[in-house]
Amino acid sequence: MEISQELLQKKILIVDDAASMRTLTKAILREAGFTHVFDAPGGREALMMMSKVRVNIVICDWNMPGMTGLELFKAVKEDPKLPTPPWIMLTSSSEGEKVKEAILAGVTSYIVKPFKPDNLIKQVISKLS
Numbered sequence: 001m002e003i004s005q006e007l008l009q010k011k012i013l014i015v016d017d018a019a020s021m022r023t024l025t026k027a028i029l030r031e032a033g034f035t036h037v038f039d040a041p042g043g044r045e046a047l048m049m050m051s052k053v054r055v056n057i058v059i060c061d062w063n064m065p066g067m068t069g070l071e072l073f074k075a076v077k078e079d080p081k082l083p084t085p086p087w088i089m090l091t092s093s094s095e096g097e098k099v100k101e102a103i104l105a106g107v108t109s110y111i112v113k114p115f116k117p118d119n120l121i122k123q124v125i126s127k128l129s
Helices: 019-032 043-052 069-078 096-105 117-128
Strands: 011-015 036-040 057-060 087-091 109-112
Touching: 011 019, 011 043, 019 036, 019 117, 036 043, 043 057, 043 069, 057 069, 057 117, 069 087, 069 096, 087 117, 096 109, 109 117
Parallel strands: 011 036, 011 057, 057 087, 087 109
Antiparallel strands: none
């Protein structure tokens, strides 16, 4: 899959409380050629990072202690100092109600774990294009 140099320079933030998922997702993105991939273990850390780095897209787990992925999304949306980038919810929960709640809140995309690396890359490219 050919990805433009411009897209490969975009800043991607991965938010997941599971270190193994952050590592795996980062490896998939780096293998595709993305060079600016950041990660945070939770919502508070993600908010801190987003106040310092202007990220172009967020890939976020839903179920995290302290602050869920949806709560993080809403916090970003409500903060006038933070731009709201495209948001991919990456979660093991495929409950219809949760998907509906995320879409109604404005989440851009919803991917259920386990996921195919190609699907994630396609979603990231389409949201950044």
